[in-house]
Amino acid sequence: MQRTVDYKHGKIIMIDQTRIPAELATIEISSVEALADAIITMKVRGAPAIGVAAAMGIALAARNSVTDDPKQVFEAMEQAAATLKTTRPTAVNLFWGIERMLDAAHAALEITSSADELRDEMDHLAMAMVHEDEEVCRILSAYGAAVLPTEAHVLTHCNAGALACVGYGTALGVIRAAIEHGKKIHVYVAETRPRLQGMKLTCFELLQDKIPVTLITDSMAGMLMQKRKINCVIVGADRIAANGDVANKIGTYSLAALAKYHNVPFFVAAPTSTIDASLATGSDIPIEERSHDEITHIDGHRVAPMGVEVINPSFDVTPGTLIKAIITEKGIVMPPYKQNLK
Numbered sequence: 039m040q041r042t043v044d045y046k047h048g049k050i051i052m053i054d055q056t057r058i059p060a061e062l063a064t065i066e067i068s069s070v071e072a073l074a075d076a077i078i079t080m081k082v083r084g085a086p087a088i089g090v091a092a093a094m095g096i097a098l099a100a101r102n103s104v105t106d107d108p109k110q111v112f113e114a115m116e117q118a119a120a121t122l123k124t125t126r127p128t129a130v131n132l133f134w135g136i137e138r139m140l141d142a143a144h145a146a147l148e149i150t151s152s153a154d155e156l157r158d159e160m161d162h163l164a165m166a167m168v169h170e171d172e173e174v175c176r177i178l179s180a181y182g183a184a185v186l187p188t189e190a191h192v193l194t195h196c197n198a199g200a201l202a203c204v205g206y207g208t209a210l211g212v213i214r215a216a217i218e219h220g221k222k223i224h225v226y227v228a229e230t231r232p233r234l235q236g237m238k239l240t241c242f243e244l245l246q247d248k249i250p251v252t253l254i255t256d257s258m259a260g261m262l263m264q265k266r267k268i269n270c271v272i273v274g275a276d277r278i279a280a281n282g283d284v285a286n287k288i289g290t291y292s293l294a295a296l297a298k299y300h301n302v303p304f305f306v307a308a309p310t311s312t313i314d315a316s317l318a319t320g321s322d323i324p325i326e327e328r329s330h331d332e333i334t335h336i337d338g339h340r341v342a343p344m345g346v347e348v349i350n351p352s353f354d355v356t357p358g359t360l361i362k363a364i365i366t367e368k369g370i371v372m373p374p375y376k377q378n379l380k
């Protein structure tokens with residue numbers, strides 16, 4: 039599949055994920071405002087993809103600034119950073135991508151007085167992050183392939199696939215790598231209310247790769263585990279605290295608790311850029327509250343009775359105690375996470 043996000047000739051090219059599975063269409067983004075809108079409306083989503091897209095947004099701001107003064111270019115980048123940081127609060131990769139670009143720009147300013155050199159440097163770093171994301175997904179997936187059962191009935195939630203990264207994926211990357219290693223895998227995909235990333239995106243990806251897949255509603259997971267139909271769960275992550283608590287798509291915690299009860303191993307696959315060592319526990323992770331229309335409406339039509347109270351937290355936090363291992367590009371981390379994540 040083509041890259042989820044790419045950067046060419048001063049423009050961001052991205053797959054519009056809101057149109058999948060109806061069509062696989064790309065859009066071109068040439069302003070920071072358009073990028074911020076694409077992140078908020080989830081044309082691009084998934085922690086690693088958001089991180090790389092935000093880094094591209096900083097490069098774009100440098101390109102779009104009309105000045106010969108590198109300090110003014112830097113100011114434009116800082117403004118873009120402020121805008122992009124308000125888009126989605128939970129996935130730490132967004133902030134990681136932006137800070138990495140600003141740090142590099144800061145260092146470049148020490149050695150260059152050319153605005154164009156600074157812009158080139160930013161373009162190069164954004165592209166380096168594209169290649170790095172592809173490589174990191176491949177490496178962590180190869181590690182993760184070893185932990186899946188030889189005959190695996192794997193449950194996954196949301197989309198931690200190629201569409202959530204530049205390509206290949208984290209949780210789905212592990213599944214892809216396990217199949218490449220000759221393992222027999224059947225994937226159960228939870229639809230993932232309310233935005234249905236599991237149904238729309240994960241099923242789409244797996245069908246494209248001809249990986250056996252069964253779609254279930256979120257509420258079916260317990261019954262399937264009780265009937266021993268699932269022998270492994272693997273998900274991605276949006277932010278991992280220092281003690282191994284993991285923020286991921288709403289519903290992940292319920293699956294982890296069910297998996298513990300039924301003695302099914304529960305794995306998290308994520309790049310180290312998703313680890314936020316500054317947060318001691320998951321209770322410090324900011325949880326995005328999205329529009330209540332996502333719950334009350336289906337396909338633009340209101341289905342909930344008028345006047346009902348609604349909440350829509352987009353993520354929940356799974357305690358590290360429920361997680362068998364965290365699979366990263368630096369290796370597989372086992373509990374105790376507070377010690378081993380370091």
Ligand code: MRU
Nearest residue numbers: 083084085196198202274275287
């Ligand atoms: O709201 P989304 O679709 O951006 O949420 C995405 C997830 O929760 C993914 O599981 C997570 O970002 C990991 S993606 C490799």
